[in-house]
Amino acid sequence: MKIQKTTYLSLGTNQGNKLENLQKAINLIDNNIGSIIKISSIYKTPSWGFNGNDFYNICIKVTTYQNPETLLNTLLSIEKNIGRVRTSKEGYENRLIDIDILLFDEEIIFSKNLMIPHPKMLQRKFVLIPLSEIAETTIHPIEKKQISICLQNCLDSSEIAITSEKLIRPIPLSEKYNYIAIEGNIGAGKTSLANMISNEFNAKIVLERFAENPFLPKFYKDKERYAFPLEMSFLADRYQQLTDDLAQFDLFKNFIVSDYYIFKSLIFAQVTLQQEEYLLYRKMFDLMYKEITKPDLYIYLFQNTDRLLQNIKKRGREYEQNIEPSYLKKIHSGYKNFINTEKNLNTLVIDVSDIDFVNNHEDYKYIINKIKCF
Known part of the structure; x- marks a missing residue:
C-alpha cells in the first residue's frame, strides 16, 4: 500500500489577476500533485x-504520493504553466506565481536543490500567519515548536491584512464519493481504470472474479448449453x-471502487439466455438486487466495437x-437501455474510444477530471 505524505505549501502572487493566479495554481496542484485538504484565507502583504506591488499570499495543506524531489519539479512546472519566467537576476522580483515547499511530513532535507523545512519560513509573517491558520499545532521539525508559537516568536514587523x-x-474523490462502480463492455478497460484509481487514491478495490468461473471457457465454446449455469454462477x-x-469498513481506505456493478448480470443474461431461463433468472436477480448497496457514481466506459476487439x-x-x-x-445495447431507463443511479458515460488512459497519463487525468467535475 502506498503511503500518502502531508506537505504544506506557500503560494504568492503580485502580478496580473492575483486571485485567478492563485486559483489556477490550486487547480493544477490538485490535478498533478494530490488532494488539497485545507486552504488558508488570502492575505495581502507588502x-x-x-520594492514591488503588494502580494496575495496563502498556505495550503496537500496530501501526495510524490517524494520531495518530484514534488519540487512538479511545482516548478506548474509555475511555468501559469506563466512565471525565472531569470538569472539576483534577489527578489515581481512574479505571477511563487510556490514554496514549507514542510513535508516531519522530514528534514538539506540538498543542493531543496531544503525542508523552508529555511526562511520562520522569518516571514506572510508565511507563518496563513500557515498558522491551517496548521496551528503542527510541529516545526527543527525548532520542535508548534507553528503558532513560531509565529509568536517571529520578528517580522510587516503589515499583513486578511x-x-x-x-x-x-473536492477530492475520496470526499465526494464513498463507492464508485466502473462498467463497460468486454475489453473497455474498466479493470485497468479501477486499478489506477485505487492506486492513486488509496481506495479499496473490488474486482470481478471472472478467472475463477469454470463455466466461462465452456460458455464461449457452447453458449446454448452453458449460458444458464454461467450466468447463475456469476450472479451468486x-x-x-x-x-x-x-x-466491511476499512480504516485505511478512503472509499471503494469496483470494476463491475451487479446489474451487468441482468444485461448479459438478456443476451445469452433463452426466454424461459431468463424469466427464472430475473426472479432470482430481483431478490438480490434489493439488498445490494448502490454506488454513489456509476461510470460507463464506451468503446467502439473495433477498439473492443483490438483490446480483447x-x-x-x-x-x-x-x-x-x-x-x-448486443451487450452494448443492453447497457445503453439500462442507462436510459435506470433513473436511480448517478451515471457518467465517458467515451474512451479515441484515448489510451492506460499508457497516456494525460488521457488518464482527463478521465479523473471528468469524474471530479461531474
Whole structure:
C-alpha cells in the first residue's frame, strides 16, 4: 500500500489577476500533485526584500504520493504553466506565481536543490500567519515548536491584512464519493481504470472474479448449453462479493471502487439466455438486487466495437478470441437501455474510444477530471 505524505505549501502572487493566479495554481496542484485538504484565507502583504506591488499570499495543506524531489519539479512546472519566467537576476522580483515547499511530513532535507523545512519560513509573517491558520499545532521539525508559537516568536514587523476574497477548494474523490462502480463492455478497460484509481487514491478495490468461473471457457465454446449455469454462477458470486466487501469498513481506505456493478448480470443474461431461463433468472436477480448497496457514481466506459476487439486480442485470453462483433453490440445495447431507463443511479458515460488512459497519463487525468467535475 502506498503511503500518502502531508506537505504544506506557500503560494504568492503580485502580478496580473492575483486571485485567478492563485486559483489556477490550486487547480493544477490538485490535478498533478494530490488532494488539497485545507486552504488558508488570502492575505495581502507588502513585497518582501524588494520594492514591488503588494502580494496575495496563502498556505495550503496537500496530501501526495510524490517524494520531495518530484514534488519540487512538479511545482516548478506548474509555475511555468501559469506563466512565471525565472531569470538569472539576483534577489527578489515581481512574479505571477511563487510556490514554496514549507514542510513535508516531519522530514528534514538539506540538498543542493531543496531544503525542508523552508529555511526562511520562520522569518516571514506572510508565511507563518496563513500557515498558522491551517496548521496551528503542527510541529516545526527543527525548532520542535508548534507553528503558532513560531509565529509568536517571529520578528517580522510587516503589515499583513486578511482579504475578503475566497478561493475554491477542489473536492477530492475520496470526499465526494464513498463507492464508485466502473462498467463497460468486454475489453473497455474498466479493470485497468479501477486499478489506477485505487492506486492513486488509496481506495479499496473490488474486482470481478471472472478467472475463477469454470463455466466461462465452456460458455464461449457452447453458449446454448452453458449460458444458464454461467450466468447463475456469476450472479451468486457477484452478490456474495459485493455484499461481503461493501459491508466491511476499512480504516485505511478512503472509499471503494469496483470494476463491475451487479446489474451487468441482468444485461448479459438478456443476451445469452433463452426466454424461459431468463424469466427464472430475473426472479432470482430481483431478490438480490434489493439488498445490494448502490454506488454513489456509476461510470460507463464506451468503446467502439473495433477498439473492443483490438483490446480483447491484445490481452490474449484464449477463450475470448472468437467473440463476434454482433455479441459485443448486443451487450452494448443492453447497457445503453439500462442507462436510459435506470433513473436511480448517478451515471457518467465517458467515451474512451479515441484515448489510451492506460499508457497516456494525460488521457488518464482527463478521465479523473471528468469524474471530479461531474
